[in-house]
Amino acid sequence: MNKNKAFWISLIATSSVAITFSALSFNKYQEQKTIDKYKKKRKKLKTIPPRRTKFIRDLATKRVNRVLSTLQKRDPDQTEYLQYVSVVTRSLSPLLMKDLKYVEALERLIEPERAITFGVAWVDDNGIKHINRGYRVQFSSSIGPYKGGIRFDPKMNLSIMKSLAFEQTMKNSLTALPMGGAMGGADFDPKGKSNNEVKNFCHAFMSELFKIIGPNCDIPGPDIGVGVREIGYMYGMYSRLTAQTNGALTGKRYNWGGSRVRTEATGYGLVYFLEYMLHDNNIPLKGRRITISGSGPVAQFAVEKIIELGGIPLTMSDSDGFIYAKNGITLDLLKKIMYLKNVERGRLESLSEIVEYYGDKQRPWIVPCEIALPCAYQNEIQGKDALNLIQNGCFAVAEGSNISSAPEALKLFKQYNLLYAPGKAANAGGVAISGLEMSQNSIKLKMDPQDIKMSLRGIIYNIFEACRTAAQQFGDNDFDYSSGANIAAFLKLANCLFDEGII
Numbered sequence: 458m459n460k461n462k463a464f465w466i467s468l469i470a471t472s473s474v475a476i477t478f479s480a481l482s483f484n485k486y487q488e489q490k491t492i493d494k495y496k497k498k499r500k501k502l503k504t505i506p507p508r509r510t511k512f513i514r515d516l517a518t519k520r521v522n523r524v525l526s527t528l529q530k531r532d533p534d535q536t537e538y539l540q541y542v543s544v545v546t547r548s549l550s551p552l553l554m555k556d557l558k559y560v561e562a563l564e565r566l567i568e569p570e571r572a573i574t575f576g577v578a579w580v581d582d583n584g585i586k587h588i589n590r591g592y593r594v595q596f597s598s599s600i601g602p603y604k605g606g607i608r609f610d611p612k613m614n615l616s617i618m619k620s621l622a623f624e625q626t627m628k629n630s631l632t633a634l635p636m637g638g639a640m641g642g643a644d645f646d647p648k649g650k651s652n653n654e655v656k657n658f659c660h661a662f663m664s665e666l667f668k669i670i671g672p673n674c675d676i677p678g679p680d681i682g683v684g685v686r687e688i689g690y691m692y693g694m695y696s697r698l699t700a701q702t703n704g705a706l707t708g709k710r711y712n713w714g715g716s717r718v719r720t721e722a723t724g725y726g727l728v729y730f731l732e733y734m735l736h737d738n739n740i741p742l743k744g745r746r747i748t749i750s751g752s753g754p755v756a757q758f759a760v761e762k763i764i765e766l767g768g769i770p771l772t773m774s775d776s777d778g779f780i781y782a783k784n785g786i787t788l789d790l791l792k793k794i795m796y797l798k799n800v801e802r803g804r805l806e807s808l809s810e811i812v813e814y815y816g817d818k819q820r821p822w823i824v825p826c827e828i829a830l831p832c833a834y835q836n837e838i839q840g841k842d843a844l845n846l847i848q849n850g851c852f853a854v855a856e857g858s859n860i861s862s863a864p865e866a867l868k869l870f871k872q873y874n875l876l877y878a879p880g881k882a883a884n885a886g887g888v889a890i891s892g893l894e895m896s897q898n899s900i901k902l903k904m905d906p907q908d909i910k911m912s913l914r915g916i917i918y919n920i921f922e923a924c925r926t927a928a929q930q931f932g933d934n935d936f937d938y939s940s941g942a943n944i945a946a947f948l949k950l951a952n953c954l955f956d957e958g959i960i
Contacts, residue, residue, distance in 0.1 A: 562951035601635035606680025704898025724758030726886015743767030832857030840865030
């Protein structure tokens with residue numbers, strides 16, 4: 458007996474074949490067996506019994522919680538990313554409850570394909586050396602090559618980068634153009650830097666970034682802190698390093714490969730989406746009092762288009778405060794703001810003698826309005842800001858910046874039935890025109906500006922229709938454009954993963 462015991466112990470210890478199942482795999486195996494059993498019963502029934510519906514919902518909830526719990530354990534310090542994934546997942550609930558295979562797609566999609574960090578060494582005008590951290594998160598290439606902006610912001614970290622890259626992936630999916638999603642940047646602050654210092658940093662940044670980008674794999678573009686000046690410096694270094702002049706970057710000046718309407722596209726597209734959303738609810742845009750944050754290209758051209766369509770833009774802001782024109786920002790005032798920001802690179806405070814100015818980093822959400830257009834940073838509308846807007850008569854919010862509204866604000870929008878257009882849908886105009894710039898660079902031809910403007914309107918309308926259709930199909934509120942946007946974008950991405958055999 459003792460010999461037999463020793464034999465079996467030895468066999469187990471020395472065996473070269475060990476079959477193991479993780480707890481997660483075993484649970485999925487058991488769940489699938491139960492699902493298959495229900496499917497066999499369903500074939501004999503004409504309708505789905507309530508018991509099955511409850512079972513699928515409970516099982517989907519259990520799996521989703523498991524996915525989020527795993528993500529929380531893996532990246533407990535990535536607060537912004539965890540927050541973003543949680544918000545998106547909640548809005549996907551109607552789809553996830555309908556078909557459990559989409560939970561597996563969610564599990565795959567929330568992990569980026571590649572997240573890269575690198576050091577950026579550069580020298581300022583005083584000869585002092587600096588080291589910043591650069592990022593590129595290549596989130597998904599299932600629909601096409603990676604596409605997404607470069608952002609220079611001293612607050613940048615990997616968690617914010619992943620949030621923005623996921624948002625960009627969803628946004629690109631909605632455009633129906635063949636683009637994957639990515640985001641990049643650095644914790645560099647261009648404010649107060651000379652042109653030479655910005656050039657030195659951009660050259661150093663591209664010296665690392667060029668290794669992972671190209672016209673057929675990853676095509677970065679501009680974002681906050683990065684405009685045509687910065688894109689020009691980066692493109693110059695890319696051309697020197699690769700001996701190529703191609704479409705590896707978008708947002709270029711028109712005379713060396715850029716597209717007409719690119720600078721205006723995000724702001725114009727934002728107002729087009731707002732217009733469609735209001736029309737869908739029988740509300741005219743003309744005469745509406747609108748608060749806008751930001752004073753970069755998105756805010757500038759949103760204001761321009763609002764004036765053209767008869768709306769009344771009241772505010773614009775920068776990181777120090779905001780201006781408030783009680784009777785509306787005029788075209789003359791807008792031209793002064795454009796010159797101040799685009800040429801002089803100054804602060805709005807310098808306009809305090811000709812327009813009302815609120816400093817101390819105040820935000821424009823304290824101003825009574827009917828519509829709010831956040832066009833600055835992520836999470837710029839917090840819960841208290843949302844309450845201010847609601848109490849002051851605001852009934853619609855459309856995001857010109859990515860992830861403009863914090864989760865507490867989103868809850869209040871829903872509670873008080875505000876019309877809400879998320880950034881992934883409302884500010885997709887910029888990346889849509891970037892997609893057209895990619896096409897123009899590939900065929901070495903230029904499109905007529907009027908054709909581009911018509912294409913922009915058409916793309917934004919199609920995005921709006923996709924959001925509305927998904928909301929009607931999966932939601933309990935036909936005007937929940939936020940859930941509709943998330944579901945429509947996610948469905949396309951998930952189905953691509955299934956078609957390509959990735960899941």
